[in-house]
Amino acid sequence: MIAPYWGTMLDCPDPVALAAFYQRVCGGSLAVVTETFAELRLDAFSLGFQRDLNYxxxxxxxxxxxxxxxxxxxxxxxxxxxxxxxxxxxxxxxxxxxxxxxxxxxxxxxxxxxxxxxxxxxxxxxxx
Structure with a gap:
């Protein structure tokens, strides 16, 4: 194995809002929250949301x-x-x-x- 799977990253205009949406859908905890990035930790992996101003x-x-x-x-x-x-x-x-x-x-x-x-x-x- 070269590297274990960490999670999926989604580009979006508002990382905090999109992380909060997915937290309502599938649970987990918000581990990192900044203006440009949010991480939603789930049992087996994380979902990352990163700001893309050209999204x-x-x-x-x-x-x-x-x-x-x-x-x-x-x-x-x-x-x-x-x-x-x-x-x-x-x-x-x-x-x-x-x-x-x-x-x-x-x-x-x-x-x-x-x-x-x-x-x-x-x-x-x-x-x-």
Whole structure:
């Protein structure tokens, strides 16, 4: 191993606000908070948020500005989790390719993320 995985870094215009949004979504603790960077520590890794004054939100599903990356979160109750992420500041994407298994949202900075039943008792069987 060269280096262990630390976490994912998301560029955004307001790191503190985006870290607070994801803390509402998945818990964790804010370990570092400055004007230009915030770290949300979770059990197995961290999410980092860094200020980019030239940040352009993805236009997914339209490819003009690619989504760059997205995060997935497990839930056994899509409806209840949807209510909570919307209350936290997310918006629901118009495009929902498979809403019975996963739903697509946009965080306050425009990054797509999904809630999914994959890997939960109510989700589809996982096969390889």
């Amino acid at each position: 352009r939100a993805p236009t997914w599903p339209e490819p003009r500005v690619p989504q760059q990356a997205h995060l997935d979160f497990k839930t056994a109750d899509l409806d209840a989790a949807e209510v909570e992420v919307l209350a936290a500041g997310a918006t629901k994407s118009v495009l929902q390719p498979s809403p019975e298994v996963f739903r697509v949202y946009l965080d306050p900075a425009g990054h797509p993320f999904c809630l999914s039943t994959w890997g939960t008792p109510v989700g589809p069987p996982e096969s390889r």
